[in-house]
Amino acid sequence: MAFFRKWGNTWQFRISYVDPITNISKEKSKGGFKTKKEAQLAAHKREKELQNGFEQTGISLKTFLQEWLHEHKKDTIRRNTHDIHESNIRNHINPFFKNIALKDSTPLLYQRFLNSLHAAQYSKKTIEIVHGTMYNALNKAITLRKLKTNPC
Structure with a gap:
């Protein structure tokens, strides 16, 4: 589920999910969107990626x-x-x-x-x-x- 908030002049989303491998609750967030609609679209896309099991990590x-x-x-x-x-x-x-x-x-x-x-x-x-x-x-x-x- 995604949550949205206005942060200064931009919008931010935060997604909570459970990692299927470790069973640990995690959160992803991203900001800098000009409108709430842009944040919603980005959050929806990210949620879909997480449902499909795709998660980019910071691994080198x-x-x-x-x-x-x-x-x-x-x-x-x-x-x-x-x-x-x-x-x-x-x-x-x-x-x-x-x-x-x-x-x-x-x-x-x-x-x-x-x-x-x-x-x-x-x-x-x-x-x-x-x-x-x-x-x-x-x-x-x-x-x-x-x-x-x-x-x-």
């Missing part, structure tokens, strides 16, 4: 990639493939994206990453392999409902 891309590699890939791929993914993350992805949040990854930023690999004169095949690592990881983020779309 770096942390998510490590979790993806060790929790979702470790026993499902060959050792050599695991080593390639690990090397791509350590040598290419983490140095470029540093501590960016997973939810802040965008197609434009990802394209800049690919361009930086090209500018560093990596071969087309190497860039494709690094892209494969990133694409597969962020597809898993969609499956886990941490992202809506894959920026790759």
